[in-house]
Amino acid sequence: MKLATLRLNGTTSAAVVDTDAKTATVIDGQPDVGSLLAQSDWRAIAESAAGQTVSLDDADFAPVVPRPGKIFCVGLNYATHITEMGRDLPEHPTLFLKVAEALTGPYDDVVVPQYAAAELDWEAELAVIIGATAYQVSEAQAADHIAGYSVINDYTMRDYQYRSLQWDQGKNFEKTSGFGPWLDTNYELGSVIETRLDGEVMQHATTDDLVFKPAALVDYISHIVTLNPGDVIITGTTGGVGHARKPARYIGDGQTVEVTIEGLGAVRNRTIVK
Structure with a gap:
């Protein structure tokens, strides 16, 4: 469904x-x-x-969950991305938070302030959406608490992200994370996840490259705080981000970022810098 x-x-x-x-x-x-x-x-x-x-030919999609109570993001969770960033595989998930105001529709234009656009990067991510209250849930029980999965582009302002050791400020600009187009209750890990910038492939991997998979993340986070229906876990991005390229590449004014997860759908956002 x-x-x-x-x-x-x-x-x-x-x-x-x-x-x-x-x-x-x-x-x-x-x-x-x-x-x-x-x-x-x-x-x-x-x-x-x-x-x-x-x-749905001309439907206007909002973020699939417009105002989640909590949005947990996971950093450095694909083996390919961890390798390109020169790091060792983590023992525990790296967590940070995204606010609901950072979300936008899967096909909306993303408007970025000029002062935040110098190092604008793409991040293709699988989103896990909670469907039943979870507190201190084991990995084996986690599937019963997941409603389904969706697609998100975690637009990242790298210069803001690395101003301090805390990443949140580079991940939360207003209405910059395309989220949708829908929640799929039947998705299974292992399909292709891909980012295209104006049609050029930038990221290409499969979702089973995750170090900490959805059930493990529900287990870990629910032992910290209660996860409620509609809460979202954004599971991290794969290799191929612009910031790690040599030379670095970033999103420019007027360019379209398309993030696709095979079997789940795609978000497609045109970038406007103003």
């Missing part, structure tokens, strides 16, 4: 993406996927959706 948040008539609504992925059925009474997941019987509510049918 695929779930999306669509912008409709000046508001938003959760919707079930139909099997052909060309139309979606609105879930009446649910303003977004986050509010849907807050219902203990969210699966049954989605499966019985009987609202308006919407064509």
